[in-house]
Amino acid sequence: MAADPYGWLDKSLAALHRAHRYRSVQIIDGMAGPTVQRRGQTLVNFASNDYLGLASDPRLAEAAIAAIGTYGTGSSGSRLLSGHRELHQELETAIARLKGTEDAIVFSSGYLANLGAIAALVGTPDLILGDAYNHSSLKAGGKVSGATTLDYRHGDGADLETLLANHRDRYRRCLITTDSVFSMDGDLCPLPEILDLAATYDAMVLVDEAHGTGVFGSRGSGAIEHLGCAGRPLVTVGTLSKALGSLGGYVAGSGSLIDFLRNRAPSWIYTTGLSPADTAAALAAVRLIEAEPQRRTALWHNVSTLRQSLSQVLKNGNTTTPLRLLASESPIICLETSSAAAAIAASRHLQDAGVWVAAVRPPTVPTSRLRITLMATHSRDHLTCLINGLQSWCRT
Numbered sequence: 001m002a003a004d005p006y007g008w009l010d011k012s013l014a015a016l017h018r019a020h021r022y023r024s025v026q027i028i029d030g031m032a033g034p035t036v037q038r039r040g041q042t043l044v045n046f047a048s049n050d051y052l053g054l055a056s057d058p059r060l061a062e063a064a065i066a067a068i069g070t071y072g073t074g075s076s077g078s079r080l081l082s083g084h085r086e087l088h089q090e091l092e093t094a095i096a097r098l099k100g101t102e103d104a105i106v107f108s109s110g111y112l113a114n115l116g117a118i119a120a121l122v123g124t125p126d127l128i129l130g131d132a133y134n135h136s137s138l139k140a141g142g143k144v145s146g147a148t149t150l151d152y153r154h155g156d157g158a159d160l161e162t163l164l165a166n167h168r169d170r171y172r173r174c175l176i177t178t179d180s181v182f183s184m185d186g187d188l189c190p191l192p193e194i195l196d197l198a199a200t201y202d203a204m205v206l207v208d209e210a211h212g213t214g215v216f217g218s219r220g221s222g223a224i225e226h227l228g229c230a231g232r233p234l235v236t237v238g239t240l241s242k243a244l245g246s247l248g249g250y251v252a253g254s255g256s257l258i259d260f261l262r263n264r265a266p267s268w269i270y271t272t273g274l275s276p277a278d279t280a281a282a283l284a285a286v287r288l289i290e291a292e293p294q295r296r297t298a299l300w301h302n303v304s305t306l307r308q309s310l311s312q313v314l315k316n317g318n319t320t321t322p323l324r325l326l327a328s329e330s331p332i333i334c335l336e337t338s339s340a341a342a343a344i345a346a347s348r349h350l351q352d353a354g355v356w357v358a359a360v361r362p363p364t365v366p367t368s369r370l371r372i373t374l375m376a377t378h379s380r381d382h383l384t385c386l387i388n389g390l391q392s393w394c395r396t
């Protein structure tokens with residue numbers, strides 16, 4: 001009998017089901033925003049990274065439509081070979097202004113920005129030291145680069161220093177990588193300490209502001225600003241697809257860094273330029289982040305309101321369905337469950353109560369949890385709906 005070289009696929013899928021790690025995509029209807037429609041049911045949306053509600057802002061849509069009218073739908077080639085639009089340059093200038101850097105470069109996604117920047121900055125003679133909880137794209141960038149990669153314990157500057165002291169000498173260049181706001185926990189990296197260690201040990205630092213940009217800092221520049229590190233030498237990476245409500249990614253930093261990436265980042269050189277619509281929408285979003293700080297104020301108000309109510313709910317919860325609040329300093333708030341099955345059951349229970357909250361499980365994270373993300377456009381009633389759903393789950 002001939003062997004089936006693809007037979008392992010079904011076996012692997014069956015193993016995922018048994019471990020409660022199988023994932024599938026749900027279809028949602030209607031405009032992006034604080035509520036979504038699913039099979040005719042309205043759900044309050046706590047599963048989106050659209051922190052400021054910009055993905056449904058008519059001004060972004062108008063900018064995107066105007067750009068399509070002027071330039072068409074596709075960018076039609078890589079920017080080095082086919083040229084780029086003034087829009088691309090305007091967006092890069094606007095990002096550099098928001099970040100307080102000399103220059104910036106936009107990629108087709110945040111994932112590709114990390115792959116391109118890391119692979120350009122380090123290679124086989126070099127060392128990457130990364131936070132153990134770093135986003136998948138930072139880890140993938142390390143693999144693509146060919147550099148030796150070691151993880152330090154999550155948020156642990158002392159462990160990072162031990163690795164630097166023990167290993168730095170044997171490598172040419174060293175790059176420390178970290179999320180600024182950890183995407184599946186919501187806590188912040190100890191950036192001032194990381195930058196001090198980097199200066200001592202002659203290391204570069206790459207900070208992923210995917211969940212920081214537009215959310216943190218008095219100007220909305222990000223967690224680097226919030227942590228008092230604006231202007232210090234580092235490589236900033238981010239996305240246009242979360243608080244900026246569009247699609248794409250970027251790297252911001254010194255003029256030499258950006259010029260070097262244009263010459264050496266394969267995921268920028270060998271891929272088609274960002275579409276005119278996405279570029280124009282992101283440019284409109286950067287301008288709104290600067291012009292409308294009240295969106296950030298509304299978001300942080302929701303964060304403190306939810307935190308206060310949550311502590312009440314968890315205090316009164318029983319022990320058969322325990323939820324544990326993880327340390328968070330951001331609009332990402334996670335409730336750890338006792339198992340992957342419990343995370344799925346809690347998420348289903350909330351869906352029945354009209355609330356959409358994602359269950360995040362290994363291997364994405366070490367322990368299963370409900371991941372709640374807040375938006376500036378959630379109303380008091382939306383938050384009440386979530387609290388009521390969690391309260392009834394805690395009593396099951």
Ligand SMILES: *Cc1c(COP(=O)(O)O)cnc(C)c1O
Nearest residue numbers: 109110111135183210239241248
């Ligand atoms: C979402 C995310 C990315 C990827 O950004 P995309 O633009 O969605 O590809 C990178 N890093 C972190 C920390 C993220 O959360």
